[in-house]
Amino acid sequence: MIYFDNSATTKPYPEVLDSFIKVSTEYFGNPSSLHGLGAKAESLLTQARRQVADLLHVKSAEIYFTSGGTEGNNLAVKGIAHAYSKRGKHIITTVMEHASIKETCQLLEEEGFDITYLQVDSNGFVSVEDLKNALRTDTILVSVMSVNNEVGSIQPIVEIGHLLKEYPQVLFHVDHVQGIGKVPLDIATAGIDLCTISGHKFHGLKGTGVLYVRDGIRVSPLFTGGNQEAKLRSGTENVAGFVALARALRLTLQKSAQDYGKLIEIRDMLLNGLNEITGVKINSPLHGAPHIINFSIPGIKSEVFIHALEEKEIYVSTTSACSSKKKSISDTVLAMFHDQKRADSVIRISTSYENELYEVEFVLQEIKNTLLKLQKVMR
Amino acid sequence: MKFDHIIIRYGEISTKKRNRKSFVDKLKNHIRWALRDFKAAKLTASRERMYIILNGEDHQKIIEQIKGVYGIQSLSPALKIGRDIEEIKTAALYYIDQLSGEIETFKVSTKRSDKDFPYDTNEMNHLLGGHLLRNKDGILKVDVKNPDLDLRVEVRKEAVYLSGENIHGAGGLPFGSSGKAMLMLSGGIDSPVAGFLSMKRGLEIECIHFYSPPFTSERSKQKVMDLAEKLALVNGSMKVHIVPFTEIQMLIQKQIPENYTMTSTRRLMLRIADAIREKEEALAIITGESLGQVASQTMNSMFAINEVISTPVLRPLIAMDKLEIIELAKQYDTFEISNQPYEDCCTVFTPASPKTKPKLEKVQYYESFVDFDKLIADAVEQTEIQKIRFGEKATGEGQLEDLF
Structure with missing residues (x-):
């Protein structure tokens, strides 16, 4: 099996599963319980939080555990909108955000918020100049993803953070779900106020995530109840999941330090190989993330292609997994190229440090074979 | 081009004539402790200054480390070319x-x-x-x-x-140069700050904590050990005297009228602390009291409580507002630990309306019916001494390292 769909989700590391099982069986206490079992669970939670904070170079108190990317993004955008609505009701985001930002913004529009959606160029980049022009006196939040989940374009987060330092009343949220461990980002120095990451994108478990909230920023909670996570997220903490996330993050950052070169080699080999195949159009920008390669084969429906590759036990994806079941057309690719046929036939390969170079050779060969076969049929 | 050495100036010490040598020696020891991660760096001293010979170590990182050492007035990095x-x-x-x-x-x-x-x-x-x-x-x-x-x-x-560049040091006097005192460490926000401020003026400190299981939990004790670990930053380690206090506290509840229990509790804590102080040959007791903050910290309360001993009780925070203290606690990195919500020796058994103006004669009269001397001696006898090193995890954290 060749798993090339790591932006949809990753396979948990065996060590991560070990931690999860051990904590779940031996330290299953509720961290809020007063007895020793509870204390143990709480101490594990504290340790997990500290480890994540240390790895991200931020403070422990700025780390909030969540159920993943969607919750993190919802909590950040709704939480800021509701906590700061007296200050203003204008939010700026981009046309190529993940559904959990896009849909949330649309909901806020119904509540009376005004949302500006920044356009992207054919490389999938937003322009800092456009953002600057979109800023208003009633702007309270800018939310931009660091790495696009479909094509892998890297947004100018540091530049945006730098610009927004001149507008202290505007908070800056970064959806870093696709970037973590793959595209370096120093949260503390980049002028970021809130940052979402998700455990299962770096070989942790589904249902775990982190929202970084800079010290001193108010966020209104989505859930009310037992006031866990410093009142920001009520609900009994998933201690085992968060310990697993802390471990997965450490392992991933370790591999990133060792194997970054391999990831680049894999991407370059894929890009070179795909470029040589007639009929293939690369959608990923030249200087994009090292782990996302997006291309179209105009004329061939993505879904057909996916299933054809699946027969060879190669797993790739159409658009982002979260929206691929509803429709096969990619909004992101459409926004970049304004080409319906191209957006209709999108294939995304997404790699991780677990992939190897020999897999690339095999995949390229199979793509060629499949294409030949399908082109005969689908003319 | 490389930075060769850092010049260290000590302000106040240079004015202390006779004790100068021991002051300088103490400062040297503490700079050495602060330099523990920089193996190549060497420390030398002359009459007026010390020099850290960098031997290739990063001067900015070293300055960041030793800026906090008490007794240093200022620092200057120097280039050799x-x-x-x-x-x-x-x-x-x-x-x-x-x-x-x-x-x-x-x-x-x-x-x-x-x-x-x-x-x-x-x-x-x-x-x-x-x-x-x-x-x-x-x-x-x-x-x-x-x-x-x-x-x-x-x-x-x-x-x-x-x-030529002059970087401000932490000031103060070197740890231990002013003698030794006992810090009453409850687990709250104030006492660790009082500890740091005392150490800044050259005091060597040991902590005393009153532990009343099952009324206070294991976690509140761990919290105190975590705070002690933070205080250990200055000298590398910290001693904590953990006093078993349950029996005395229960007797107070039984024998003393409710609105005077708090006053009596504090009096007994002070007596025990003083007995431990004597054993440890320290010369003062330090508390985190700030005037008027709570019922036990009014002038009348302090008068009624302080009466039990003649040892100096140092109260570095006496004139500070709560917000100022919190600010310092954040600087010393103790605030988050102190803020954890466990019952401690000060909060458990707090009467609904403690006397803010207790009368000395009254509390003396109430206490006269009970013989606390034996219990105090027992508590001192049974006091357990724990030593924690800087960087050591007190809360059992780190024991499950393989999970992470």
């Missing part, structure tokens, strides 16, 4: 570029112990000043009277040294 005039010029510019803060004005002062050097002091000042002005046109100006930076150039036979 060859005697070539072009090299000196480049070095002067480099020195300006790596300053930790922005400057607008400067002057150059050259000292020439090697009279064979081809340029005299005036020529040197002129040459270097001109070079800096040309390269920092519009950014820097010369001000010989009150410059932001006095760039000192020392020409010696073996090399040329550049220094």
Whole structure:
């Protein structure tokens, strides 16, 4: 099996599963319980939080555990909108955000918020100049993803953070779900106020995530109840999941330090190989993330292609997994190229440090074979 | 071009005549402790100053580490370079570029112990000043009277040294140079801050904590050990005397009228603390009290409580507001630990309306029916001493390292 769909989700590391099982069986206490079992669970939670904070170079108190990317993004955008609505009701985001930002913004529009959606160029980049022009006196939040989940374009987060330092009343949220461990980002120095990451994108478990909230920023909670996570997220903490996330993050950052070169080699080999195949159009920008390669084969429906590759036990994806079941057309690719046929036939390969170079050779060969076969049929 | 050494000046110590040597020795020990991660760096001392010879270690990281050592007035990093005039010029510019803060004005002062050097002091000042002005046109100006930076150039036979930047140290006196005192550490926000401030004035401290299981939990004790670990930053380790207090506390509840239990509890804590102090040969007791903050910290309460001992009770926070104390607690990195919500010896058994103006005669009268002496002696006897090293995890954290 060749798993090339790591932006949809990753396979948990065996060590991560070990931690999860051990904590779940031996330290299953509720961290809020007063007895020793509870204390143990709480101490594990504290340790997990500290480890994540240390790895991200931020403070422990700025780390909030969540159920993943969607919750993190919802909590950040709704939480800021509701906590700061007296200050203003204008939010700026981009046309190529993940559904959990896009849909949330649309909901806020119904509540009376005004949302500006920044356009992207054919490389999938937003322009800092456009953002600057979109800023208003009633702007309270800018939310931009660091790495696009479909094509892998890297947004100018540091530049945006730098610009927004001149507008202290505007908070800056970064959806870093696709970037973590793959595209370096120093949260503390980049002028970021809130940052979402998700455990299962770096070989942790589904249902775990982190929202970084800079010290001193108010966020209104989505859930009310037992006031866990410093009142920001009520609900009994998933201690085992968060310990697993802390471990997965450490392992991933370790591999990133060792194997970054391999990831680049894999991407370059894929890009070179795909470029040589007639009929293939690369959608990923030249200087994009090292782990996302997006291309179209105009004329061939993505879904057909996916299933054809699946027969060879190669797993790739159409658009982002979260929206691929509803429709096969990619909004992101459409926004970049304004080409319906191209957006209709999108294939995304997404790699991780677990992939190897020999897999690339095999995949390229199979793509060629499949294409030949399908082109005969689908003319 | 490399930074060669850091000059350390000690303010107040230089004025203390007779104790000077022991002061300097203590400071030396603490700088060595602060330098523990920089194996190559060497420390030497002269009469007025100390020098850290960097031997290739990063000077900025070292300054960050030793800035917090009590007893240091100021620090200056120094560059060592060859005697070539072009090299000196480049070095002067480099020195300006790596300053930790922005400057607008400067002057150059050259000292020439090697009279064979081809340029005299005036020529040197002129040459270097001109070079800096040309390269920092519009950014820097010369001000010989009150410059932001006095760039000192020392020409010696073996090399040329550049220094001049003055970085403020933590001030205060070296740990231990003022003697020893016992800190009453409850687990709250105030007492650790009182501990740090006392250490800043040169006190060596040990902590006393009152532990009343099952009324206070294991976690509240762990919290105290975590705080002690933070306090250990100054000296590398911290001793905590954990006093079993349950029996006395229960007796107080039984024998003393409710609105006087708090006053009596504090009196007994102070008596026990004093007995431990005597054993440890310390000379004072430190508390985190701030005037009027809670019922036990009113003037009347302090009068009624303090009466039990004649040992000096130091209250470094007495004139501070809560917000000022919190600010310091954040600086010392103890706030988050203190803020954890466990019952401690001060919160459990708090009566609904404690006397804010207790009368000494009354509390003496109530206590006269009970013989606490034996219990106090037992508590002191059974006190457990725990020592925690800086960097050690008290809360059992780290024991499950393999899970992470």
